[in-house]
């Protein structure tokens with residue numbers, strides 16, 4: 001992984017400090033759930049990015065964990081795909097449609113800050129690797145309303161709602177990190193105390209994690 005995604009809320013080195021934003025800090029971050037103590041539903045990172053900015057690799061580093069909470073669940077999106085396909089291959093077909101999911105444009109005082117993004121949930125890149133673009137959030141997202149899409153989303157929701165034998169659950173503690181191919185993940189809400197304020201650094205890359213040299 002070597003090309004960092006330049007995100008408008010990152011510090012200028014392209015790495016995002018994830019922490020709860022106080023009133024005195026960069027106010028635009030406070031409008032976004034990652035910079036609060038609230039839970040975050042299942043998603044892959046950068047689901048609102050353009051195709052050229054697809055996030056294939058993700059790295060987290062924990063500087064400080066919260067007083068309580070802030071756990072993650074992880075599920076490899078390839079396994080989610082297999083479970084969904086085993087239920088009904090039509091679910092895969094529906095979620096691979098090019099216009100199945102639309103993220104509305106984000107507006108600010110200057111007009112359109114980010115254009116509307118439409119794309120598939122599942123796609124396969126030129127090297128045959130599966131990519132998943134997904135969020136379980138209900139706001140600021142529009143799904144195709146046809147029966148096949150709705151059935152596929154309901155089935156995927158059921159898979160994610162119940163831990164599978166492949167679902168990992170844990171909490172990053174100081175010095176721990178996560179390196180992954182932008183797999184599905186969520187985050188529980190958390191509480192902080194003055195000396196236990198959660199701080200994670202996040203880096204998003206356009207490349208997957210390279211296979212280990214043999």
Ligand SMILES: [Fe+2]
Pocket residue numbers: 043044045185
């Ligand atoms: Fe995330």
